[in-house]
Amino acid sequence: MALPEGMRARLRLPAIAAPMFLVSGPDLALAACRAGIIGSLPANNARSIDILESWFARLNSELPADAPPWAVNIMVHKTYLRMQEEVDLAIKYRAPIVITALGSPKAIVDQIHSYGGLVFADVNSVAFAEKAAATGVDGLVLVSAGAGGHTGQISGFAFAPAVRSFFNGTIILAGGIGTGQAVRAAELLGADLAYIGTRFIASEESMAVPRYKEMLISATAEDIILSAALTGVPANWLRGSLIEAGYDPKNMPEKAPMNIGKVEEAAKRWRDVWSAGQGVGAIQSIEPVAAIIEQLVSEYRAAVSR
Numbered sequence: 001m002a003l004p005e006g007m008r009a010r011l012r013l014p015a016i017a018a019p020m021f022l023v024s025g026p027d028l029a030l031a032a033c034r035a036g037i038i039g040s041l042p043a044n045n046a047r048s049i050d051i052l053e054s055w056f057a058r059l060n061s062e063l064p065a066d067a068p069p070w071a072v073n074i075m076v077h078k079t080y081l082r083m084q085e086e087v088d089l090a091i092k093y094r095a096p097i098v099i100t101a102l103g104s105p106k107a108i109v110d111q112i113h114s115y116g117g118l119v120f121a122d123v124n125s126v127a128f129a130e131k132a133a134a135t136g137v138d139g140l141v142l143v144s145a146g147a148g149g150h151t152g153q154i155s156g157f158a159f160a161p162a163v164r165s166f167f168n169g170t171i172i173l174a175g176g177i178g179t180g181q182a183v184r185a186a187e188l189l190g191a192d193l194a195y196i197g198t199r200f201i202a203s204e205e206s207m208a209v210p211r212y213k214e215m216l217i218s219a220t221a222e223d224i225i226l227s228a229a230l231t232g233v234p235a236n237w238l239r240g241s242l243i244e245a246g247y248d249p250k251n252m253p254e255k256a257p258m259n260i261g262k263v264e265e266a267a268k269r270w271r272d273v274w275s276a277g278q279g280v281g282a283i284q285s286i287e288p289v290a291a292i293i294e295q296l297v298s299e300y301r302a303a304v305s306r
């Protein structure tokens with residue numbers, strides 16, 4: 001196990017509320033931290049750098065010093081033009097954790113370490129995990145099969161032990177984790193933290209529209225469709241939202257051209273078609289983040305004492 005010193009004592013549950021485009025903003029991140037897990041938001045959910053700055057200021061001022069740390073997700077893809085501005089803000093506000101996605105974390109590791117921040121890199125293969133580990137990151141987020149958003153294709157059962165065999169830093173396991181039992185299972189596989197996205201989309205604090213939240217309540221794992229047709233990268237989508245947007249889930253078009261850095265274009269797609277992971281079945285109602293975490297904690301404790 002390799003959590004940074006002192007971190008476990010600040011967490012009620014070894015978990016991160018994962019960053020989600022158009023879903024997680026400062027309200028969700030703050031609620032997650034207040035309820036005892038690491039809260040996060042993607043920087044590109046802020047329409048402008050000034051808005052992002054106001055979010056960072058809120059996170060720093062509204063959380064007590066002994067609360068779980070907060071995290072910001074920054075796209076490190078070469079087409080993403082706002083990257084360095086976001087990194088500069090993370091430095092200014094001493095973001096406790098920066099989670100990189102869609103590229104190599106190399107360019108930012110030293111910058112974030114300069115003030116004592118941690119860098120966790122999002123990876124979806126063992127080869128990418130090896131490359132990211134070599135850049136000196138503190139943690140690796142293993143995006144496994146069944147994850148919401150741009151999913152990996154490797155089972156978490158195979159992915160976590162494979163990476164643990166060569167990486168001594170923090171391992172965060174993602175993909176279909178929607179219960180406290182699954183959080184415990186992630187630890188048994190060698191992970192230090194669980195990365196939970198989908199379970200929080202139907203929270204009161206999420207920015208998802210009401211119809212999206214309702215669709216999650218009735219969906220099961222069978223309603224999750226894997227397709228690269230929308231963003232050029234394999235992602236998991238809710239069947240009902242594909243149908244409402246005019247797609248035939250049984251006959252999805254070929255892979256779209258990849259255009260990750262263009263946030264406005266991406267927003268159009270993610271606004272009309274909704275993503276979720278295979279853990280969607282755990283969602284039974286729209287609840288406050290604190291209630292979801294309370295349930296996860298009680299399930300986790302029961303699993304630990306078995």
Ligand SMILES: Cc1cc2nc3c(=O)[nH]c(=O)nc-3n(C[C@H](O)[C@H](O)[C@H](O)COP(=O)(O)O)c2cc1C
Pocket residue numbers: 018019020021022023042073100101122143146147148149150174175176177195196197198199274275276277278279
């Ligand atoms: C709607 C949605 C949006 C997402 N947006 C992002 C994002 O902006 N950046 C990112 O790194 N990951 C993003 N993800 C992936 C999550 O951070 C996380 O890896 C995933 O939700 C974990 O799997 P789970 O949904 O099965 O819990 C998104 C996931 C979902 C469901």
